[in-house]
Amino acid sequence: MGAAVNPPDLSELPDRRKGRWQLILILLMVIGPMVLATLMYKLQFWVPDSRSYHGEMIGDGQTRADIGVQADEQRWQLLVTAPTACATDCRQLVYLARQLQIGLGRDASRASHALASAQPLSADYDARLKAEYPQLQRYVLDLSTFTRNAAAPGEAQLWIVDPHGNLVLRYDATVKGKDLLNDLRHLLKLSNIG
Incomplete structure (x- = not known):
């Protein structure tokens, strides 16, 4: 079987x-x-409604060149743009940019501060900048490029620019220095570049 x-x-x-x-x-x-x-x-x-930064986020890949500034900076940059004469708001932002770089302490070498103006500065302010702001980088702001950019308003602004030249955050003259310093420190802490 x-x-x-x-x-x-x-x-x-x-x-x-x-x-x-x-x-x-x-x-x-x-x-x-x-x-x-x-x-x-x-x-x-x-999606949370709150945010941890104080400026306006520029998250669409724009660079310094898109707002009319030609520069070759390899560090984080606090860039002040002045499409009109550098008056009170502009001067306040230039001062703030310098103070923020100093406020970074040991990370100060990772950042720079700069002014891009469309019009020549007054002789007395130009002399003051040369004397009191020796590390301030200065650029010409191409007004035609600046005015075509929707993210660039008509008054003085302070921009945080990453080491690749990308625009990260934008602030107007009403920003509080402590808020901006916190944003910049946070970016430097998270960044492996610059």
Whole structure:
């Protein structure tokens, strides 16, 4: 007679189902957060309303050249733009940029401060800058490029520019120095460049 066939052991079936459920759970744990994050971004739900920075974020890949400033700075830069004469607000921002660089302490060498003006400075202010702000970099602001840029308003602004020349944050003359210093310190802490 033929060999007797043993019936399958039914105790193995639950282990196989258990293994499948474990595999499904592992895949859900790996893929689930990515799917949830994508849906949150696309559908804009559960997105926090608060922010940790005080300026206006420039997150569209614009560079210094897009606002009319040609420079080759390899450090973080506090750039003041003056599309009109450098009056009170502009001068306040130039002073603030210098103070912020000093306020960085041991990280001061990672940043620079600069002024880009569309019009020549008055003789007395120019002399004052040369005497009191020896490290201030100065550039010509191309007014036609500046006015074409939607992110560049018509009054003096202070921009934080990364070492690659990308615009990161923009501030007007009403900014508090402490807030701006906190933003800059946070950026330097997170950055591996510059």
